[in-house]
Amino acid sequence: MSLTPRQTLALSDSSLPPAPPAAPKPSPASSLDIFTGDPNFMTSLARGLIVIQAFTQQSPQMTISQLSVKTGLSRAAVRRCLYTLTKLGFAGAEDGSRYSLRPRMLTLSHTYTTSNTLSTAAQPILERMSAALRESFSVATLDGEDIVYIARTQVSRVMAVDLHIGSRLPAYCTSMGRVLLAYLPTEQLEQYLAKATLTAHTTRTITSVEKLRLALRNVRRNGYALVDQEYEVGLRSLAVPVYAASGRVVATLNLSGNAPRLSVLEMQSRFLNHLRNAANELSVFLN
Structure with missing residues (x-):
């Protein structure tokens, strides 16, 4: 049985190897790997800054799980960062689950612009x-x-x-x-x-x-x-x-x-x- 040109093309296409999957985008947390072993590097502070930077105009409120996925940090690490930020008045959760930054965060940018x-x-x-x-x-x-x-x-x-x-x-x-x-x-x-x-x-x-x-x-x-x-x-x-x-x-x-x-x-x-x-x-x- 002879094949039509379209059928022949379909068979040749199916024999091609599948395209390799796109490489996953590195998470913000992975950027800390280069500091492993540096005794002067404060990993906890770096993690807190990564959590702060995860909040954007598109994502002003997020749960611990969402922040964990976005930052690449563990849920436990995100929870500790948010606990500290909340205690210091830089973050909070109105409903107990979705966190957002608080106006006190503006003092950090104000300190930069004035200095x-x-x-x-x-x-x-x-x-x-x-x-x-x-x-x-x-x-x-x-x-x-x-x-x-x-x-x-x-x-x-x-x-x-x-x-x-x-x-x-x-x-x-x-x-x-x-x-x-x-x-x-x-x-x-x-x-x-x-x-x-x-x-x-x-x-x-x-x-x-x-x-x-x-x-x-x-x-x-x-x-x-x-x-x-x-x-x-x-x-x-x-x-x-x-x-x-x-x-x-x-x-x-x-x-x-x-x-x-x-x-x-x-x-x-x-x-x-x-x-x-x-x-x-x-x-x-x-x-």
């Missing part, structure tokens, strides 16, 4: 720019594979996600992230590229390491980064570096706007000099 020279100096500069230009501006630093907002002003909602001081976004597909990556020492950049997961957030997102390398070279050559709808459709942003006295780039300052309203040309011609002047002013506080 950090860069954050303290940046906020009034951004507020002055927003008042004059009626746009949203931010300052961020690099933390691992993400950027972290340390100062921000917002005159209108330009992103679907609600950004605030402490918000994190992926570095590779944001203008501020591109600036901070572009000025990393070569060894640090190579370490980042070797482990970074370049996920497509939109059809415009750069997901190739080589294309990202080219984009970063362009940032260094031009002295700024312009990212057009790579993180979110409709969002266009422009960022410049902020230098310390040593010449090292320690932060980045950006403008975010609605793509249909702000063209690439307008961003470059109207706002680039304002951003550079503000970045230079901010650099003075670091000298």
